[in-house]
Amino acid sequence: MAERLVPKISLKDFDNRKDEIREQLIRAAETAGFLTLVDHGISAEEIEAQFSISKAFFALPKETKGKTPHSTKTNNGWEYKAQLRPSTGTYDQKESLWLQRHSTWPNDEDVPGFSTTTTSFMNKCAVISDQVLSCLAIGIGFPEDYFREANDPHQPDCLTQLRLIHYPASKDALGTWRAGNHTDIGCLTLLFQRDGEDGLEICPGRESHSSTGTGDIFTPLPAETGPIVVNIGDMLMAWSDDRLKSNFHRVRAKDVGNSPSRYSIAYFNQSRRDFVLQGPKKKYPPMTVGEYFHQAVQRNFG
Numbered sequence: 043m044a045e046r047l048v049p050k051i052s053l054k055d056f057d058n059r060k061d062e063i064r065e066q067l068i069r070a071a072e073t074a075g076f077l078t079l080v081d082h083g084i085s086a087e088e089i090e091a092q093f094s095i096s097k098a099f100f101a102l103p104k105e106t107k108g109k110t111p112h113s114t115k116t117n118n119g120w121e122y123k124a125q126l127r128p129s130t131g132t133y134d135q136k137e138s139l140w141l142q143r144h145s146t147w148p149n150d151e152d153v154p155g156f157s158t159t160t161t162s163f164m165n166k167c168a169v170i171s172d173q174v175l176s177c178l179a180i181g182i183g184f185p186e187d188y189f190r191e192a193n194d195p196h197q198p199d200c201l202t203q204l205r206l207i208h209y210p211a212s213k214d215a216l217g218t219w220r221a222g223n224h225t226d227i228g229c230l231t232l233l234f235q236r237d238g239e240d241g242l243e244i245c246p247g248r249e250s251h252s253s254t255g256t257g258d259i260f261t262p263l264p265a266e267t268g269p270i271v272v273n274i275g276d277m278l279m280a281w282s283d284d285r286l287k288s289n290f291h292r293v294r295a296k297d298v299g300n301s302p303s304r305y306s307i308a309y310f311n312q313s314r315r316d317f318v319l320q321g322p323k324k325k326y327p328p329m330t331v332g333e334y335f336h337q338a339v340q341r342n343f344g
């Protein structure tokens with residue numbers, strides 16, 4: 043069932059297969075709001091190299107990780123079991139490191155290779171995001187390069203973030219959540235997982251970018267090293283006049299018994315703060331991405 047719900051889409055030979063790929067991406071974005079990308083240009087070795095960096099960081103003592111402190115103002119830095127979800131009323135059982143291109147990063151003495159590996163990984167994520175967003179732009183009715191400008195990661199007002207996540211191993215997790223039920227606030231998320239570290243569940247069926255109601259049928263998506271899980275965020279749902287679906291998802295550990303630790307990496311395309319967001323059908327009044335973000339944070343966490 044999960045296989046049918048979340049299609050596997052190949053980006054192989056992108057320039058020559060653009061029309062076919064675009065159709066597949068739009069169909070997935072309009073239905074489940076989730077899809078899995080293969081042949082996307084980041085090798086399994088490169089993904090594992092970034093996971094090694096992530097594992098090395100999270101294995102450091104708290105004092106060393108705390109040298110990159112989390113800021114509530116920018117949402118960058120290292121947070122430990124700090125995300126309180128109104129959807130669950132509990133703190134997510136995880137730690138994560140939020141990074142922007144220009145934020146403070148852990149230094150290379152503490153994590154050898156951190157900056158080179160992570161910069162190259164972010165650059166590759168940006169290329170894939172650009173390919174997907176160029177297809178979705180046409181599907182919505184914008185010019186092909188519309189989101190290239192709106193999401194340009196090299197602009198100083200770009201809100202895009204990479205998030206390294208670690209869910210510690212657990213036993214009898216009933217009543218807790220690794221990541222409570224939520225939608226992503228940004229435009230488009232690329233999510234990397236590892237073989238055997240399952241836990242992600244998705245719940246399609248949302249009709250408006252600001253609705254907080256959700257169904258209760260969640261489908262597990264088995265974790266695989268290599269394929270990238272891609273999902274639409276609230277911002278792109280609003281930007282498409284609710285045509286592309288930003289759907290609820292969550293991460294859970296086993297209610298009873300042992301769950302191994304899980305590492306995941308998310309690349310959140312969150313657009314440029316000063317860019318004006320409005321769909322081609324003008325279903326919602328125009329607002330800047332910064333205003334949208336603020337409103338969505340209030341809605342999800344307020």
Ligand SMILES: O=C(O)CCC(=O)C(=O)O
Pocket residue numbers: 205207221226233235242291293306307308
């Ligand atoms: O760890 C995961 O697989 C999901 C993370 C997630 O949904 C998020 O950080 O928004």
Ligand SMILES: [Fe+2]
Pocket residue numbers: 224225226291
């Ligand atoms: Fe998410």
